[in-house]
Amino acid sequence: MMQKRISFIVTIAALILTGCAEHKERVAEDVSIFPDGRKIDNDNFNGVAWLTMLAESDSLNTMYAANVRFEPGTRTNWHSHPAGQLLIVIDGEGYYQEKGQPKRILRKGDAVKCPPDTPHWHGASLDSDFSHIAVSSSENGPTEWHEPVSDGEYFGQ
Numbered sequence: 001m002m003q004k005r006i007s008f009i010v011t012i013a014a015l016i017l018t019g020c021a022e023h024k025e026r027v028a029e030d031v032s033i034f035p036d037g038r039k040i041d042n043d044n045f046n047g048v049a050w051l052t053m054l055a056e057s058d059s060l061n062t063m064y065a066a067n068v069r070f071e072p073g074t075r076t077n078w079h080s081h082p083a084g085q086l087l088i089v090i091d092g093e094g095y096y097q098e099k100g101q102p103k104r105i106l107r108k109g110d111a112v113k114c115p116p117d118t119p120h121w122h123g124a125s126l127d128s129d130f131s132h133i134a135v136s137s138s139e140n141g142p143t144e145w146h147e148p149v150s151d152g153e154y155f156g157q
Contacts, residue, residue, distance in 0.1 A: 033067075033090060033091075034052045034054070034067040034131075035052055036050035036052065036069055037050050037051050037052030037053070037067070038050065038051055038052075039051075040068075043077075044076060044077045044079065044145045045074060045075070045076055045077070046074065046075050046076075046077070046123075046148055046149065047070065047071055047073050047074025047075065047123070047124075048070075048071040048074055049068055049069065049070045049071065049074050049076075049123075050068070050069045051066055051067070051068055052066060052067040052068075052069075053065075053066050054066055054067060054133070057137065057138040062083075062137045062138045062139040063135065063136070063137050064135070064136060064137070064138065065133055065134065065135045066133070066134050067090070067131060067132070067133055067134075068131065068132055068134055069091075069129060069130070069131040070092075070094060070123050070124035070129065070130040070131070071124060071129060072124050072125065072126055072127055072128055072129060073123075073124060073125075073126050074123050074124050074130075075095070075121055075122070075123025075124070075149050075154060076121045076122055076123055076149070077121065077145055077146055077147060077148045077149060078099065078119045078120070078121050078145075078146035078147055078148075078149060079119065079120070079121065079143055079144060079145045079146055080114075080116075080117050080118055080119045080120065080143070080144050080146070081114060081116065081117075081136045081143055081144075082116055082117055082139075082140035082141040082142075082144070083116055083136055083137035083138075083139050083140045083141075084113065084114055084115055084116040084118075084136065084137075085113075085114040085134060085135065085136040086111065086112070086113055086114070086134070086135040086136070087106075087111065087112045087114065087122060087132045087133070087134055087135075088110075088111045088132060088133040088135070089106045089107060089108055089109060089110045089111070089130070089131070089132045090108060090131050090132060090133060091108055091129065091130070091131040092107075092108065092124060092125075092128040092129045092130035092131055093105065093106070093107050093124070093125045093127070093128040093130060094106045094122060094123055094124045094125055094128070094130030094132070095121075095122060095123055095124075095125065095154075096112050096114075096120065096121075096122045097120060097121055097122075097153070098114070098115075098118055098119065098120045099118070099119040099120065102156075103153075103156050105125075106122070106130075106132075116140070119146060121149045121153075123149075123154075
C-alpha cells in the first residue's frame with residue numbers, strides 16, 4: 001500500500017513539473033496549467049471556486065488529486081480530512097489556517113501538510129486568484145465539513 005502511495009505522489013509531482021515546464025512555454029500569461037473544470041456550487045465555499053479532478057480514488061488506490069482555483073476573496077469552510085491532506089500551491093497568493101494556529105500566507109511553490117482530522121481552511125487573498133493541487137485519500141472516510149470561516153478569522157482580527 002505504501003509503495004502505491006509513493007508511486008502516486010511521484011506521478012502527481014511529475015505531472016506538476018511537466019505542466020510547469022509547458023506553462024512557461026505558453027505565450028498568454030493568463031493561461032493556467034489546468035483548465036478551470038467545474039464551478040463548485042455548494043455551501044462549503046464562500047465565493048467562487050473551480051475544481052478540476054486530476055486523479056479519482058478507486059479500488060486500486062484510495063488517493064485522489066484535484067486542482068482547485070479560488071477567485072480573489074474565496075475561501076473554504078473549516079473542514080478536516082480523516083487521512084490528512086497535502087496542498088501544493090501552483091499560482092497566486094492565498095491563506096491556510098489550522099484551528100488554534102495563526103493564518104499563514106501561501107504563495108506559488110509552497111506546500112502544506114494538513115494532519116489527519118485537523119480542522120483547517122484555505123483560500124485566496126483579497127487581491128489574487130489562488131490555485132493549488134489538493135491530494136488526499138478516501139481511505140478513512142470523506143472530508144468532514146464544518147462552519148464557515150468568519151470575516152474576523154479570514155482578515156486575522
